[in-house]
Amino acid sequence: MTARNTLPMDPKLLAIMTGELGNNSRIGKTCADLGAVFSTFLPDLIESEAALKFTFAYDYCETGLKDDLLGHLDDYMVFVDGSLKNWCSDFTIACPSQIISAMVECLLGGDPDRLVEPMARPASSIELEMAPMITDKIASVLKSAVNAPGNYEPILTKPYNAKDKPKHAEDYVDPFAAMVRIRIEFGTLTSHFCIIIPHRTLLKTDVKAPKATTTSKAPPGWAEMIQEQVRRSDVKVEARIRLTPLKLGAISKLQPGDVIPFLEKTDVTVQVSANGRDLYDCEFGRSGERYTVRVKDTVGGENDLLNDLMAKA
DSSP states (O other), X not given: OOOOOOOOOOHHHHHXXXXXXXXXXXXXXXXXXXXXHHHHHXXXXXXXXXXXXXXXXXXXXXXXXXXXXXXXXXXXXXXXXXXXXXXXEEEEEEEXXXXXXXXXXXXXXXOGGGOOOOOOOOOOHHHHHHTHHHHHHHHHHHHHHHTOTTOOOOEEOOOEEGGGOOOOOTTOOOOEEEEEEEEEEETTEEEEEEEEEEXXXXXXXXXXXXXXXXXXXXXXXXXXXXXXHHXXXXXXXXXXXXXXXXXXXXXXXXXXXXXXXXXXXXXXXXXXXETTEEEEEEEEEEETTEEEEEEEEEOSOHHHHHHHHHXXX
C-alpha cells in the first residue's frame, strides 16, 4: 500500500472555511456602516469635550493581512491597540500625528481656520498624552455602534508612535483584517484616521446606530492641562559665554591648549536658554568644584516660553 500524495490547502480557502476571511461585499458593507456611524456621532462627541469642530466622512476600506495594512500607513501615525470584551480582542486605531498636534495648537488658543499643516514628524510626548482626546472618542463610538453584549468598555493601550510598535509574540498569527478609513476635516486641514479590525470580528458584527444622547460640556482647562504637562517635562538648558573676538585667520590656526579669554574683564555675563529660547541673563561663578551661573534678569515671559517649549517638546 502506498501513501497518497496530498497537497497543502490554499491559505485563503482555509481562512474562508474557518471564518477568518470574508468576501469583499460583506466586509465592505460592514465597514461602510461603521463609517456612517463615525461621520454622524464622532463630531459632537469631540466638540462636547474639547469645543473643537471636526468633520468626519467615510472614505473607503481596504483588506489584507493586518500587519501589511499597518505597514502601508504613514510613518508618522499614532497607534492605539484595543480590545472590547464579547466583540474583538485586537483592533487598532491609527491617527496622524499632524491632526493631534493641530488639535493641541488650537486648544492653546490657535485658530483652526488659520492652521498651517504641521510638519510630518512623530508625535511628541505631550501630544501622545493628549491623543486620547480623539482616540478614546473613536473607541467610544465604535463600542456603541457594534453593541457588544455586556456593555463593557474598550480597553486601550497608551498611544504610541508607529516606529515604536511592539514586536509580536513568537506564536502570533497575522489575521486577515479590514482597514476602515475615515476622512478628517479640521479647520484648513484634511487628513484621515483608520481602524483596523480582523475579518473574523467583522463577519459577526451587526452595526447599529447608537441612540443620540445629550452630552454636557466638559469644564474648560485643556490649555492649563497642556501647560502643566510642559512644566513637568525635562528640558535641555544651555549657557553661552561671549569670548574675545578673533580674526578668522586666528580661529583657523587654534590648536589644543590655546586659550581664548572671556569678553568681559570683570563680571562675566552668561545667556541661559532652553530649546533655543533665551531665558535669563546670568553671572558666571563657581561653587566648590562646579562652575555655576547666577540669574540676574529674565528675558522672556512664562507664557511665551511654555508655548514655545510645548511646540518643541
